[in-house]
Amino acid sequence: MPFAVKAQDPFKLWYQQSAEKWTEALPIGNGRMGAMIYGGVQEEHLQFNESSFWTGMPREYARKGASDYLGVIRKALLDGKQKQADSIAEKHFMGLKTKDDSAYAIEKKQWLSTVTKDLSFATVGYNDASWKTMTLPTINGWELAGRESLDGSVWFRVKFQLPKEWVGKTMKLNLGRIRDMDFTYVNGKLVGSTESTTIKRSYTIDANLLKAGENTIAIQVLNFYDKGGFIGIKEEKKVFVVYPSEQNPENGIDLPLEWKYFVQNQAPPTVPQYQATYQPFGDLYFSMKGAQAISNYKRSLDISTAIAHTEYESNGVFYQRDYIASAPKDAIITRFTANQLGKISLIAKLGTIHPQYQLKKIDKQTIGIFIQQNYGVLKGVAYLRVNALHGKLQVFDNRIELDGADEAVFYLVAATSYKNYQDVSGNPAAICTQLLSGLNTQSFDALVKQHTKDYQQLYQRLQISFGRDNTRIPTDQRIKSFTPEKDPQFFA
The missing domain is CATH 2.70.98.50 (putative glycoside hydrolase family protein from bacillus halodurans)
Incomplete structure (x- = not known):
């Protein structure tokens, strides 16, 4: 009642x-x-x-003949063959994705070929004055830096000063994690490329690529789906740093956190999804x-x-x-x-x-x-x-x-x-x-x-009461000072 x-x-x-x-x-x-x-x-x-x-879109969701493999998958699991069971389930039992993985692989290869042709954005003399700026890293993706729903190819550029005493030394460049793929250039030359959402980027810069004074870093970031960009690291370690390869990052040069950026392409092929x-x-x-x-x-x-x-x-x-x-x-x-x-x-x-x-x-x-x-x-x-x-x-x-x-x-x-x-x-x-x-x-x-x-x-x-409350206190302060004894009504 x-x-x-x-x-x-x-x-x-x-x-x-x-x-x-x-x-x-x-x-x-x-x-x-x-x-x-x-x-x-x-x-x-x-x-x-x-x-x-x-x-998504209207499509077929159920894989024909999937039930024929249920017994095979169960037997593999009972025999302790987890990887085999997973492989069979993925290939023959799971529902259909929005597109076939093999078709996506072809589309992805073609798109990569298109967006990686123009390397003028990586050259030292490229004029990026009209580009916008973004503060890096963007821990939860560039979506929270004003680039919501952005997937595709984005170029980033920044300049740094190299001390004279480091000229002729092999250097390391630490950038943290990048989603999903990057092509990293120093003074117009490719120094590394990785496709991974978890691998921390750390590239070696040959001694002959650097000069005393101003040097240019240009990075093409390719994001295929979901969060994109420079997402940092969880550990308390330095990223966005250049340092001699025989030394520690703590002794290096901190790169500026304000980078110029340009959205080159926003139409990567759609990643296959179950749901x-x-x-x-x-x-x-x-x-x-x-x-x-x-x-x-x-x-x-x-x-x-x-x-x-x-x-x-x-x-x-x-x-x-x-x-x-x-x-x-x-x-x-x-x-x-x-x-x-x-x-x-x-x-x-x-x-x-x-x-x-x-x-x-x-x-x-x-x-x-x-x-x-x-x-x-x-x-x-x-x-x-x-x-x-x-x-x-x-x-x-x-x-x-x-x-x-x-x-x-x-x-x-x-x-x-x-x-x-x-x-x-x-x-x-x-x-x-x-x-x-x-x-x-x-x-x-x-x-x-x-x-x-x-x-x-x-x-x-239904209404319920647990006794006295502190409604005269703003809710955010009420949460911070909450105890069941002082504010039992907050449970309601």
């Missing part, structure tokens, strides 16, 4: 600073769409997803105009209502944002308000980590993003519509600009071309249009009421 908990906001998570990373953001979701809310003041960020957005992988869909950004001198900041998520909030004061004005992921309306909805009229001014944009996408103005209140995956056939579409009270509204292909509004409500909907595992012919744009049409007649307060009623039918079936 349900029983009530009497406490001040006993099921509210709240913080006094915005989220810096994904795991600190606050989640909302309706079963089909979800979002992680960062709560930034100058720039708000909602990373959102949709349940059917996966890699599809779930994909992030997109990002929604709100850039707030004139936000400064911030005080009384708070972001929160009320688990009992599934409503998130961000609030703060700036220049004597109190601002509030409210967020819901409505299941009845199948949309993520955000409202911006202030305690003074005409204070809502912002720019809203859609983005995605997927490199193949298009931004488009849909109508005088709506923009859309159209996404095509790199590693699958599914298409994704998201629409963002705004209803603003007063103010000046401008809608472009890539953004919505709002100035001097009293209030603004944004509606985010998303869909894919997925119908079922054998049919991906759906029309996501038509679905988004239909979803938005059901949001035109209700106020935000009415949508919140409908959302809360729907959510609490499930949530309120």
